[in-house]
Every structure is written in structure tokens, then in C-alpha cells.
Amino acid sequence: MYGLFVTAAYKGFDRRGAIWAFVTIFVFGALAPALAPQVVSHFNQGADGIVIPAQLFFGPAAFAVTARLYRRHPERTTSEWLSSQTQIGPGGETALSTPFVEPAVPLAAAG
Helix, strand or coil, rough: CHHHHHHHCCCCHHHHHHHHHHHHHHHHHHHHHHHHHHHHCCCCCCCCCCCCCCCHHHHHHHHHHHHHHHHHHCCHHHHHHHHHCCCEEECCCCCCCCCCCCCCCCCCHCC
């Protein structure tokens, strides 16, 4: 789920979206769930093994970050993202094109 959040943020909002997604994942997907049992144990004296799902923190935070990105920056469409990925570079090749590599052994001689 975290990987999909980063991928969608990068596709929709470029580098700034990916950075916001990584920060959100670190704080609300890793740090807050790890520290929550220590905080909650002070209020709950009877139970030692308390589990708090990461989605309790990450879901609202991801929604807030996505809403902030939508409000401040227009989201790129898939066609805009694809056209930005196929820009012609200095060598005349596109970013998505892969150079053709000759096989080491010709196919007819391989057998």
C-alpha cells in the first residue's frame, strides 16, 4: 500500500508528490505506529500486548497530504505523464526507448 501511495503521488504530482509521500509514510506509517503502544500503555494499565494498526494513523494522513497536493498543484493526467517520460534526450533517444542489442550468437546459427 505504501508503494502504491508513492507511485500515485509521483505520477500525479512529480517529484514534490513523491517527497510528500515518503515523509508521510515515514512519520505516519512507521514512526507513529511504533510509538503508539508506548503512549497508550500509560493510559491502559491492565493490558500489556496492545496492537494499533498502522492504517489508523496513515489513512487520515495520506488523505490530508493528497488533499493538500490537489489544492496547491494540478494533478498530471496519464497522457501528460507519458509525454513527460518520452521527451527526446540529447542523444536523440526517448526516455522510454531501449536501444536494440544484437544477440551474441545469431539466431540461425543457434540451432
